[in-house]
Amino acid sequence: MRSTWLRFFVCFLLIAGVGVQRVPSVHAATVSDVSVGNQFACAVTAGNVYCWGNHTLGQLGTDEAPRNYNGAKRVVLADGSPLTGVSQLASNGDKTCALKNGQIWCWGGITRHDVAARKGVVGTRYIDDAVALAQGGSGGVGFTCVIRSTQNNSIWCWGYNTSGQLGRNTSTSYESVPRQVLTYIPSTPGPIALTKAQRLSAGINHICATVAMANPKLGNTVYCWGNNVRGQIGNGRSGAGQKETTATNLKTAAGVAIDAVASVSAGAYHSCAVLKNTRVMCWGDGLNYELGQGAQTSSSRALFVKTDASTVLTGVTAVDVGEKFTCALKNTDIWCWGTNTYGQFGDDLVLPAQYAVRTVTTILDVVDIDTSKFNICAVNGSSAAARKVYCSGKNGSGQLGNRTWIDSRIHVAVKFHDLDATFP
Secondary structure (H helix, E strand, C coil): CHHHHHHHHHHHHHHHCCHHHHCCCCCHHHEEEEEECCCEEEEEECCEEEEEEECCCCCCCCCCCCCEEEEEEECEECCCCECCCCCEEEEECCEEEEEECCEEEEEECCCHHHHHHCCCEEECCCCCCEEEEEEEEECCEEEEEEEEHHHCCEEEEEEECCCCCCCCCCCCCEEEEEEECEECCCCCCCCEECCCEEEEEECCCEEEEEEECCCHHHCEEEEEEEECCCCCCCCCCCCCCCEEEEEEECECCCCCECCCEEEEEECCCEEEEEECCCCEEEEECCCCCCCCCCCCCCEEEEEECECCCCCECCCEEEEEECCCEEEEEECCEEEEEECCCCCCCCCCCCCCEEEEEECCCCCCCEEEEEECCCEEEEEECCCHHHCEEEEEECCCCCCCCCCCCCCEEEEEECEECCCCCECC
16 A cells, blocks of 8 residues: 555656656766856766856856756757767856867857747857867957867967957957967067967966977976956066967066976966966966965066965965966865955955965865856865865855855855755
């Protein structure tokens, strides 16, 4: 009798569409990337993509109504089938692009009417050999860059170019077709293609890349191009109207190229790089302490980030640059410096940090972070099978993904939109 009643109850739930059937089948063992845009965020698990937050311009890649969603929604293609096989995400402003088997698939940054008419994700033509990507821009004025494996790891960009962020040696306002990024070297009379690129990172109107040195085992150099009003290119120049329309090598104050670089991150108006010796260097706008110098100091040359007046930050494995702050991973802990307006550092405070400080104590074993204007999202878990996504900071659009609309000064777990189950 009890068994019959139980079967009846389960059937009732299925017919009513209640509960567990709403949770998509995913694998918690494979959270591989998290990416934060303006008031929304996305993550990859088992090649599937889920997003949460502001969807008024299609930022979540879902076929549902354009509004805010305070939990994770599955990204789908234009025909309603799920987007799968994704290995990397890049979000900025109102748009996200994904890398899938060398191809680029993008969503967001469209009008409210278009969201209703053109649902889901659309693939980008021309590119089928990408190995890395970056998405830049703000307020619908975006650009995309990729590294192409069949083109000697050269960089190709398309989209808005008002600050020379496409690296084409021009300031043509827009390019709809991918164009190759150029650079100058002393031995050639004109610009040539920048090759041997390893990683990319884009800000609002500038972009940086790591490029392999002659001996790749020694690390990489850094090239940046685009808007340079605050010195975010790191070439010793800054000021109104400053921009670089070709890739420019990052150098020290003495004019020597900075090498042995592991990775680079570009933010709104400043940039940072992790060196192979695990130290961090930052350059550009520092009026909110985002260069980690203990003072509101800007610099058009790279400076070592400090933990106090005399100690350089070391032991860093990754860095990610927000709009007016920077965060890094050190021994699987999060360290941040700069502004903390909405408590995005996750330290239960809203105080700025003049130097790099360890901020998060509520989650441990962090393996990935990504930042935006007022948010940080992190992936943690010593075991791959137990990794979750946590976010902190502003939450007016549901971008923390925890099924509330309340800001949080500590990291909170992202959940599925339809129920309280923790994502993923």
